[in-house]
Amino acid sequence: MKIVLQRVSQASVTVDEKKVADIQKGLLVLVGIEDEDTQEDIDWLVGKIIKMRIFGDENDVMNCSVQDIEGDIIVVSQFTLHASTKKGNRPSYIKAAKPEYAIPMYENFVQSLEKEFGKKVQTGIFGADMKVNLLNDGPVTILIDSKNKD
Secondary structure (H helix, E strand, O other): OEEEEEEEEEEEEEEOOEEEEEEOOEEEEEEEOEOOOOHHHHHHHHHHHHHOOOEEOOOOOEEEOOOOOOOEEEEEEOHHHHOEOOOOOOOEOOOEOOHHHHHHHHHHHHHHHHHHHOOOOEEOOOOOOEEEEEEEEEEEEEEEEOOOOO
């Protein structure tokens, strides 16, 4: 499982011209799922997301988590995180999980994140053509792959 974690001042997701998610200060999490992903991957990533200290403290040093600042989270599914660009100029998405596996994993990821976070997590709509708007704060953007825990 791969995620892109972005610290945002504002983020929203629109589908068919309807805003389905909208937050102010917090995290925008893009998540890509592959067939080898398990609950262990979800649990590890959820812990990282909740505890990642990328928000400024009173001295503007990155010492605070999204929980510490009482921020919000939007999660957006993004199979393109598993793009392979080794051959040619058209990415291959063969490593990305098919919807029959990815949807339950995505839903479990969101539920696990809400449980650990202690409040509702907003989401995009799995498989939809989404317009993601964000104001990256910093910018702070972190790539995390649950298969590369070193």
